[in-house]
Amino acid sequence: MPVLRVALDLPLHRLFDYVVASASAQDVGLRVRVPFGRGEKLGVIVEVASDSDWPLEQLKPAGEILRDLPPLPEDFFRLCRFASAYYQAALGEVILQALPGGLKRLDPPDRRNARAGKLPPPIEPPQLTDEQARAVDAVDPAAGFTASLLHGVTGSGKTEVYLRLIDKALALGKQVLLLVPEINLTPQLEGRVRARFPEAGVVSLHSELAEAARERNWRAAFSGQANIVLGTRLAIFTPMPRLGLIVVDEEHDPSFKQQDGMRYSARDVAVFRAHQLGIPVLLGSATPSLESWANAQGKRYRLLSLHERANPEATLPTVKILDTRRIALKEGVSEPLIAAIQARLERGEQSLVFLNRRGYAPVLACPACGWVSRCKRCAANLVLHLADRRLRCHHCGFEHGIPKACLTCGNQDIHPFGRGTQRLESWLQEQFPEARILRVDRDAVKSRKQWEAVLERIHGGEADILVGTQMLAKGHDFPKLTLVGILGADSALFAADCRAPERLFAQLMQVAGRAGRAELKGEVLIQTQYPDHPLFAAVVAHDYAGFAAGQLKEREQAGFPPYAFQAMLRAEAPQMADAIAFLKAAAALPEVAGHANVLIYDPVPMRMARLANLERGQLLAESPSRPALQAFLPQWREAIAGLKAPSKLRWHIEVDPLEF
Template sequence: MPVLRVALDLPLHRLFDYVAADASTADVGYRVRVPFGRGERVGVIVEVAVASEWPPEQLKAAGEILRDLPALPADFFGLCEFASTYYQAPLGEVVMQALPAGLKRVAPVLRRQGRAVRPPPPAAAPELTAAQAAVLATIAVQDGFATHLLHGVTGSGKTEVYLRLVERTLAAGRQALLLVPEINLTPQLESRVRARFPEAGVVSLHSELAEAARERNWLAAFAGEASIVLGTRLAIFAPLPRLGLIIVDEEHDTSFKQQDGMRYSARDVAVFRARQHGIPVVLGSATPALESWANAQGGRYRLACLRERANPAAVLPAVNLLDTRKTVLREGVSEPLLAAIRERLARGEQSLVFLNRRGYAPVLACPACGWVSRCQRCAANLVLHLAERRLRCHHCGFENRVPQACPTCGNQDIHPFGRGTQRVEVWLQEQFPEARILRVDRDSVKSRKQWEAMLERIHGGEADILVGTQMLAKGHDFPKLTLVGVLGADAALFAADWRAPERLFAQLMQVAGRAGRAELKGEVLIQTEYPDHPLYAALAAHDYPGFAAALLKEREQAGFPPYAFQAMLRAEAPEMADAIAFLTTACALPVVQEHPNVVLYDPVPMKLSRLASLERGQLLAESPSRPALQAFLPRWREAIEGIKAPSKLRWHLEVDPLEF
């Protein structure tokens, strides 16, 4: 009797066998109902075999094979198998997480027709600059696989290059997949794409979509009805029968790395998928990831550059450093920055005060006894949100009311220390009572509708001063914004994370790029105690290539990626001793000695050692050879699965980790 090998959404590194009398190899890729435990689940048939390694009497009979949709194609399984193998994740988890929730339900789902979206008025394509035309001449959508790294300064017209490539792809009868890092970037890009291609099917795929909408869009992409798919990282697994082009915008962004479940990089999976289909993939950024830049310098990627802004009247903003050692700060803001804001207000222009810390203050503390507002569940402080009168943990979500007095000594004179966007907003409103101040962070913008309304207010000139976090740093074009003031950037210069300088440079380049994108000249003022730091010198010169070269040289000397390849074993348990003991046992497994090209470091607590009441430890595995590390990991994982651990301990492997 035929045996169905079924992928289920379970954290187990194996498929499940069921018998089905009427099954054939043509059923591979269909969903199927199967008994599991005391209930029933929906899985996907990965293989139809003639026999099972399990005794026949132990095999249960499969339920109905669901043929209401076409079978998932072979290339979809090839992509999932790559991700499963490379990222050491269960194949069932990879396959099932790519499906919309409605397709994984046991009970049939009534699928409604979505409301027709009225296309916006068609938008004419702007005239290309000479640089854009030169870049397009180097990227052919029908010449097979190639990875193109598009390095373009902010405002250089990378999006127009993307749209021209999409146009060529559609003309060839193919589909285009465009990935963006943040959900908030999707609405404005979606409206621009719809306006340019009103007759093409355009759908978006991201986590903020309602379940029914996501399923409709996924099915439209799967059926080939949608010629353009916009999405965040999960969209990289959407099955597209006519895929002809993949674009990854802001490819350096860490949001492309999944941080739970299967921990994959959508950017890297995109490169594999392009190779799998024999199509081009374009990675675009003003500040490419150092791994991508090294690949371009080494010839693995094809480098294309846009060095000037697309608008001939717009020039890159002047970047000036304000030495805070020589000036008095009031609520973290210097007098020169205040004067610059006054000047913009007088001219009817907009200013952005950038502080990548939301809330009113990072901590509430008692000066009498030293009490601080610590999270009960994490190794972190509770952030003061004064508007809501709440103390909130930005890691686990725990929150509490602001106490009237110190919980330890009863002192009523407790103070907020440090500052976040709420505190800066309140203080700026006191300094400029006539100004319209708008705070933009995850506390003030919690949904797509709120975000669209906020953008409409900014574009409509209803805000004079913006106070925001990194939500405002990427991809936005505000013609009247001419000043960007940066607060609190120095903290990342000396962080323990060796990736911190790269991230800080990218963040500051992105936020600086919001200024002066139209005819009005832009200026960026960065408050710092280290005005002579090489990072700020490169930023002032808009010299990403020079900064990247220096940082890559440091990493090569230190043996850090991209000159080494890493995987991280992490364990979490109610007690740190259990997590470290588990990691120590994993480090001493016999299989480790069989792979001399892989080095395992000592187990240590994670930087955020306690999260949601669990203690967390980690163990780094490193090798100068990617193949050597990949050969080691499956054998090591299999040996780790045999370790007898406490029942409440959980562990996972992460390949190419970004967080330490």
């Protein structure tokens, strides 16, 4: 009797055996209904075997094998096995996570065909610059695997390079996967792709799609009906039978790293998948990650550069540093920035005031006794949202109404301290009563439809001053935007995380790049108390290469990535003592002593030590050798799984962590 080896969506590093009356090797990759516990689950057949490690009479019979889809292909399983092994995740979690929700349900909804939309009129491609033409010629979808890093300044036309390469791949009968870090970047990019390739079959895959739409688009990619897939990080696992090119836009963005479940990097998986299939992968960014830049400098990636803006009338914006030690501030805004905004209003141009802190104020506090609005569930403050009269935690979502008096001493004179985008918007409206001010953050824009409406207002000239967070920092082209003012940039300069300067530089360069993208000249004003910091000198000079060289030198001296390879063991429990004791036990396991090339650090509380009523600790494992670390982790993980731990303690291993 055949035995089905089935992967289930469980955090267990094992497959489950079931007997079946009839099955063959052709059934590998099909979904199957199987009994599990007192209920039933949907799994994926990974192997059809003739025997089992368990007595056949002890195995439960499998249920119905679903044949509404062709089997998942072998290259999909190879990709999932790599991700499972590298990121220390259960194979079942990887496989099932890659499927849309409707295909994992025991009671799938009725599937309806999508209504055919009106095709947009075709758009004539623009003339390429010499640099763009060289970049397009350097990537050949017919030449096998190559990994290329496209480093182009903001406005240099990286998207046009992507579109030309997509055209080359389509001409060869291939499919293309285009990854973007955030859903907010998909509408504008999807519009350009559809307009350029109106009959190519373009679908998007991201979490904001309704379940039926996501399954429909996934099926179109899997069947080969869709030639272009535009998606966020999970789309990297989408099976595509004729995949011939992978493009990762804004490859530096931390949104490509999954932070729960299987903690993988979609950018790194993209490179592995391209190598596995023998196809080119292109990573694009104005501010590449230091890991990718080091790979390019070491010739592992081919470096393609765009030094000038694609629009011959556009130039890089002038960047000026405002020393706030010597300039008076009004609600955090300096007089030179106020004057610059006024000048743009008089010329009918747009301004962006960037503050990466939403809400009205970071905290509500009592000056009499020192009480502050702290979250009861997290080691964080509740942020004041004055518009809807709420105090809200941006980490766990806990919220409640604004108290009328101090909860400790009863003082009614409690004040907001610091400022967020809501407070900044209110103050700017007082300063410029005739201006049309538009706030763009996750409180004001919560859905794709709202985002598209906001973009339409900006492009239509219905906003004079934009107040925004990082939602506006990258990927957007506003021709009338000529001024960017940046507030609150100093907090990241002295963070404990070694990646903080890299993230700050990328953020500053990306948001600065929104200014002057057409024939109008752009200007960027950065307020800081540290005008002599070398990071700001690099921003003023638009010198990514110089900044990256300095950062890589510091990383090499300190033994930080990319010159070391890391994995983080994290534990969370109701009591910090339990989490730390578990981590200490993991560090003392005999398996640790057998790997001299792996260094285990002492366990410490996480920076956000308490989240959603759980105390969190972490333990860093580090090695100068990636193979040595990868050889150690499976043995360590298996030994950790055998440790006795409190029932409510949860743990996981994150490979190549970005957060500390």
